[in-house]
Amino acid sequence: MPRLSLLQWFVFAVFLFFYGFTIFAATRDYYLRQLVRPIATAPATHSAAPSPGASTPRPPQNVAPQAITETNPALLAQQADELFVQRRYSEAVPLYRRLIELAPDQVDAYNDLGLALHYLGETNAALTQLRAGQAQDPTHQRILLTLGFVSLQADDASGARAALQQALDLGPETAMGEEAQRLLDLIPAD
Numbered sequence: 001m002p003r004l005s006l007l008q009w010f011v012f013a014v015f016l017f018f019y020g021f022t023i024f025a026a027t028r029d030y031y032l033r034q035l036v037r038p039i040a041t042a043p044a045t046h047s048a049a050p051s052p053g054a055s056t057p058r059p060p061q062n063v064a065p066q067a068i069t070e071t072n073p074a075l076l077a078q079q080a081d082e083l084f085v086q087r088r089y090s091e092a093v094p095l096y097r098r099l100i101e102l103a104p105d106q107v108d109a110y111n112d113l114g115l116a117l118h119y120l121g122e123t124n125a126a127l128t129q130l131r132a133g134q135a136q137d138p139t140h141q142r143i144l145l146t147l148g149f150v151s152l153q154a155d156d157a158s159g160a161r162a163a164l165q166q167a168l169d170l171g172p173e174t175a176m177g178e179e180a181q182r183l184l185d186l187i188p189a190d
Contacts, residue, residue, distance in 0.1 A: 073103045089116040107133045111143045123154045141170040
């Protein structure tokens, strides 16, 4: 058996490294292409324009019911929240609306509906829902924080300041209170 010199071993190791890297890159590319291949599913009733910087679309998980006839608020909230986490806002909105029909005192549903609408670019509709939720419970710190955030995004500095100050007053030591303070610090003084 022939003996290899140090240079030959080095060339062999470099070859193996590049060979392995090439196989890895080709395999990775193959699987990435497989993930984004469209899956044949029924079209969604509501579609949203992708937001700038949005990640690759995820395959549907069939979380939403075909017709929203569900009467269990807990199940609706779970399904809507799953869609929201998956950034499928246009599919979550009808579920949140149905949840509010069934349980109009659910302030968190107003909050999440408002955020979903805002992320879909419907900021005025989002503010309407957030204000309706605030009317349900004016001491709900989370909806005040969200109302302040969306108002700030809508260039309503005075509305944002008022909502964020209320959120801060309800608990400055909480995480939401700290976030309210951080957002208040971003608003320029009059």
